Amino acid sequence: MLVHLLIVCARFFAPYNPNEQHRDFPFAPPVRVHFSDSRGRFHLRPFVCLWLVDGQQAGSQGYRNDCGRASPIRFFMRSEIMREGNIQKASWHLFGVDAPGQIFLLGTDDYGRDLFSRLLYGGQTSLGAGLFVAGLSLSVGLLLGCVAGYLGSWVDDVIMRGAELFMALPWIYLLFAVRAFLPLHLGARQAFLLLIGVIGLTGWARPSRLIRGVILSAKERGYVLAARGFGASGVSIVRRHILPEISSVALTQAALLVPQYILAEVTFSFLGLGVGEPEPSWGNMLASLQTYSILEGHWWMLASGLALVPIFLLFYSFADSLQGCFQPFGLSR
Amino acid sequence: MKHRVRFGRQILIVGSLLVFGVSALAPRVAKSEEDIRIAGDAAGRRGGRLLASLRSDPKSLSPVTAVDLPSKQVLGLLFADLIHINPYTQHTEPALAKSWKMSSDGKHYTLELRHGIHFSDGHPFDADDVVFSFKVYQDEKVHSPQRDLLEVGGKSIQVRKSGPYQVDFDLPQPYAAAERLFDSVRILPRHLLERAYEEGKISQVWGPSTAASEIAGLGPFRLKQYIPGQQIVLERNPYYWKADPSGTRLPYLDEIAFLIVPTEDAEVIRFQAGEIDVLSRIGADNYATLERNQRARDYQLYDSGPGLEYDFLFFNLNDLSSRQLPAVSRKQEWFRRIEFRQAVSAAIDRESIVRLVYRGRATPLWDQVTPGNKLWINARIAQPPRSLIKAAALLRAAGFIRRPDGVLVDAHGQTVEFSILTNPSNAQRTKIATIIQDDLTQLGMLVHVVPLEFHAVMARIFDTYDYEAAVLGLESGDADPNPEINVWTSGGATHVWALSETHPSTEWQAEIDHLMQAQTAILDYIKRKQAYDRVQELVAQFDPVICLVSPHVLVAGKNTIGGLKPAVMGDYVLWDTDQLFWSTNVAGKR
Numbered sequence: 064m065l066v067h068l069l070i071v072c073a074r075f076f077a078p079y080n081p082n083e084q085h086r087d088f089p090f091a092p093p094v095r096v097h098f099s100d101s102r103g104r105f106h107l108r109p110f111v112c113l114w115l116v117d118g119q120q121a122g123s124q125g126y127r128n129d130c131g132r133a134s135p136i137r138f139f140m141r142s143e144i145m146r147e148g149n150i151q152k153a154s155w156h157l158f159g160v161d162a163p164g165q166i167f168l169l170g171t172d173d174y175g176r177d178l179f180s181r182l183l184y185g186g187q188t189s190l191g192a193g194l195f196v197a198g199l200s201l202s203v204g205l206l207l208g209c210v211a212g213y214l215g216s217w218v219d220d221v222i223m224r225g226a227e228l229f230m231a232l233p234w235i236y237l238l239f240a241v242r243a244f245l246p247l248h249l250g251a252r253q254a255f256l257l258l259i260g261v262i263g264l265t266g267w268a269r270p271s272r273l274i275r276g277v278i279l280s281a282k283e284r285g286y287v288l289a290a291r292g293f294g295a296s297g298v299s300i301v302r303r304h305i306l307p308e309i310s311s312v313a314l315t316q317a318a319l320l321v322p323q324y325i326l327a328e329v330t331f332s333f334l335g336l337g338v339g340e341p342e343p344s345w346g347n348m349l350a351s352l353q354t355y356s357i358l359e360g361h362w363w364m365l366a367s368g369l370a371l372v373p374i375f376l377l378f379y380s381f382a383d384s385l386q387g388c389f390q391p392f393g394l395s396r
Numbered sequence: 397m398k399h400r401v402r403f404g405r406q407i408l409i410v411g412s413l414l415v416f417g418v419s420a421l422a423p424r425v426a427k428s429e430e431d432i433r434i435a436g437d438a439a440g441r442r443g444g445r446l447l448a449s450l451r452s453d454p455k456s457l458s459p460v461t462a463v464d465l466p467s468k469q470v471l472g473l474l475f476a477d478l479i480h481i482n483p484y485t486q487h488t489e490p491a492l493a494k495s496w497k498m499s500s501d502g503k504h505y506t507l508e509l510r511h512g513i514h515f516s517d518g519h520p521f522d523a524d525d526v527v528f529s530f531k532v533y534q535d536e537k538v539h540s541p542q543r544d545l546l547e548v549g550g551k552s553i554q555v556r557k558s559g560p561y562q563v564d565f566d567l568p569q570p571y572a573a574a575e576r577l578f579d580s581v582r583i584l585p586r587h588l589l590e591r592a593y594e595e596g597k598i599s600q601v602w603g604p605s606t607a608a609s610e611i612a613g614l615g616p617f618r619l620k621q622y623i624p625g626q627q628i629v630l631e632r633n634p635y636y637w638k639a640d641p642s643g644t645r646l647p648y649l650d651e652i653a654f655l656i657v658p659t660e661d662a663e664v665i666r667f668q669a670g671e672i673d674v675l676s677r678i679g680a681d682n683y684a685t686l687e688r689n690q691r692a693r694d695y696q697l698y699d700s701g702p703g704l705e706y707d708f709l710f711f712n713l714n715d716l717s718s719r720q721l722p723a724v725s726r727k728q729e730w731f732r733r734i735e736f737r738q739a740v741s742a743a744i745d746r747e748s749i750v751r752l753v754y755r756g757r758a759t760p761l762w763d764q765v766t767p768g769n770k771l772w773i774n775a776r777i778a779q780p781p782r783s784l785i786k787a788a789a790l791l792r793a794a795g796f797i798r799r800p801d802g803v804l805v806d807a808h809g810q811t812v813e814f815s816i817l818t819n820p821s822n823a824q825r826t827k828i829a830t831i832i833q834d835d836l837t838q839l840g841m842l843v844h845v846v847p848l849e850f851h852a853v854m855a856r857i858f859d860t861y862d863y864e865a866a867v868l869g870l871e872s873g874d875a876d877p878n879p880e881i882n883v884w885t886s887g888g889a890t891h892v893w894a895l896s897e898t899h900p901s902t903e904w905q906a907e908i909d910h911l912m913q914a915q916t917a918i919l920d921y922i923k924r925k926q927a928y929d930r931v932q933e934l935v936a937q938f939d940p941v942i943c944l945v946s947p948h949v950l951v952a953g954k955n956t957i958g959g960l961k962p963a964v965m966g967d968y969v970l971w972d973t974d975q976l977f978w979s980t981n982v983a984g985k986r
Binding site: 082084086089173174175335339340341351354355356357359360 | 661664665679681682684685688745748751752755820823826827830831833834844845846847
């Protein structure tokens with residue numbers, strides 16, 4: 064929850080605009096936050112040292128810290144933007160430093176963009192995509208699974224063969240094909256929607272098969288047969304007796320699907336098929352790691368990849384505890 | 397009627413180019429009847445094997461059909477030309493022709509060939525081989541890529557044997573720097589290829605499966621072994637026609653082996669592991685990596701400064717009236733405004749591109765001639781620093797308005813929004829486009845960077861014209877302005893921004909056309925330079941393409957390689973392979 068709060072409120076927690084290029088600071092390493100100065104005195108207000116570009120050519124030479132010119136971290140400050148030559152106060156941020164100091168908690172990328180800010184904003188895209196796609200594929204899967212499982216006969220056959228077909232589809236090539244037919248300037252938002260659409264629509268097959276299985280067993284249960292015997296309609300049987308039974312399966316399934324779809328978004332954006340520059344997503348932030356020099360020399364660029372690990376662990380343990388919650392009621396999985 | 401000199405020209409994909417790589421008792425040059433050329437400074441020692449790399453397998457080992465870069469890299473070592481352009485000095489120097497004379501009208505050349513020299517299989521070389529080679533290259537049925545090169549004013553150059561070691565060349569019209577035409581026209585062995593030519597099978601000879609003994613040339617090396625997908629091994633040509641001042645016959649190296657390494661990253665890793673001895677053409681990122689890890693330092697890095705490559709942004713100025721592209725046509729109204737292009741040029745932060753994309757290893761450009769081209773650069777071209785104020789003023793003058801929300805709109809209220817095509821296989825170009833995007837956002841323009849697969853980008857630019865703007869790099873094969881004709885004159889094959897334009901559509905284009913055509917017939921360097929200087933001024937002023945930066949030529953080689961003199965054109969490292977040597981004892985090396 065905390066992670067999601069951080070990400071949803073990225074605008075407040077991130078010190079910079081994710082697309083702002085600090086062109087004097089490409090590949091700046093993560094900054095250290097100090098509490099004590101060089102003479103060992105403790106400061107209640109943490110501070111960061113100024114990065115100085117070492118040598119003539121930025122990037123190839125590296126940086127060094129100049130702690131003689133420390134910038135104290137200020138909390139709850141307002142950012143300033145330049146418009147038409149005037150400085151205007153803009154949004155509130157949890158923390159920041161006054162110019163000329165810079166606070167790059169996780170360092171910067173090749174354009175000098177703050178990775179911490181990009182990680183938070185990129186999370187909006189990646190986690191958002193995971194949640195939306197899981198929601199989309201699960202609802203389609205739920206609907207089709209219910210229909211197939213409950214109605215049976217030829218409807219079941221058609222839907223299940225369809226599901227198998229979808230499972231056999233090569234996603235990546237499908238997305239390549241879709242992308243090739245689209246107009247050139249697909250904005251970041253449209254690209255995002257397209258990504259969600261394609262992954263969501265191809266992803267319904269697995270949940271629908273699972274849900275159909277649960278329904279097949281549920282509809283033979285005594286109370287369902289009894290309800291039918293009393294003349295209950297199909298819709299009401301599904302709604303009152305079967306849906307509550309599958310809700311636990313669906314929820315657990317969702318918790319398992321979300322990380323899977325986050326990974327799907329990361330993969331697609333990594334390959335350049337998803338969200339385009341300059342909008343951040345965890346996938347396209349990793350894309351530059353395809354080159355040996357960055358992988359070899361700038362370890363902080365791995366931040367978004369590392370962020371995936373705790374997120375995935377959280378989701379899996381969440382799925383575990385969900386399953387644990389429902390287990391006492393003797394639900395089948 | 398319009399005369400045009402047509403030239404072969406390469407579009408080189410920046411960042412996906414070449415890298416090269418490649419074991420006796422030193423026989424003294426004894427045969428006095430051999431016309432040996434003395435080269436180098438007698439510092440070398442014989443022996444050893446050099447390991448270099450190629451990005452892919454050469455498609456062909458025949459100079460008649462080869463078009464791909466790996467083939468050309470290997471062929472450059474197996475074959476020789478009559479007059480050679482020295483990539484280091486950028487001037488011509490005698491090769492198989494020991495001297496040449498030009499008639500006073502500039503239309504006749506007489507080349508005196510070296511006496512008593514032999515092909516790598518020991519067969520003697522004479523004027524018949526030269527006449528045969530030109531006959532093959534100029535034959536329409538052979539479809540050789542050199543054919544275009546050997547035409548002046550749309551007509552073929554006439555080749556005649558006037559003695560056993562003398563060949564006459566008649567040009568249809570005077571042609572400036574005509575001796576440069578002979579560079580890279582590789583002389584073929586008539587005794588091996590004549591029959592295939594008469595049977596009409598010349599284009600099928602010397603494929604990758606040909607036995608090494610069947611191939612012979614006049615270059616410093618000859619083929620020893622070729623294992624497709626793995627390596628090509630070349631050994632010293634014992635009959636090579638060069639020697640060092642002390643009389644040691646060149647080349648010094650016993651062997652050169654080219655390993656097939658498909659990516660630059662893999663090349664750099666293998667270079668660091670010591671599996672490759674030289675890297676020609678490395679990206680700035682990898683250069684920085686090598687620089688950082690130089691502590692163990694058994695290699696040397698060379699930054700030779702800007703090469704002949706220039707990266708540029710251009711807008712689609714094709715005539716789209718016959719094509720169904722209403723969205724692009726509408727935007728062309730902006731692109732055709734000179735002020736619009738000038739504003740874009742003024743708003744682009746070239747220094748940042750140099751710093752962020754090339755890590756300082758590039759030079760900003762305002763016209764097409766790079767500082768690497770020592771003979772033709774126009775030093776008077778203004779180099780204005782980035783100015784958003786000037787850019788905004790230019791846009792206002794052209795009727796564009798900045799809305800209160802900061803968005804730029806044209807006189808009809810239409811939002812200024814366009815896309816820039818790049819190919820993601822070239823990381824630098826995509827980065828350049830991203831920086832331009834950010835720069836232009838500050839003018840209120842909405843710019844999208846669209847990475848597409850390279851062939852898709854080329855198809856849109858060259859065939860369908862379905863694009864708005866693109867970032868591309870061009871590299872000239874020669875420092876001379878002649879190969880640039882195809883880029884700058886209307887109707888040229890690489891007139892990328894307006895390929896549909898067969899006749900000049902603007903006054904400045906007409907002037908460029910006139911100047912580029914006129915300079916080909918001016919034999920005086922100073923007058924020719926004045927004409928080309930004016931072309932550069934026109935390009936800088938009217939921005940048909942917005943020149944951005946010229947990446948530096950970055951190469952690396954083992955410390956112990958002697959004679960390494962990186963050039964900024966041609967094959968950066970392996971252009972003087974005949975003079976490379978191992979400075980330490982290489983007995984037992986590999």
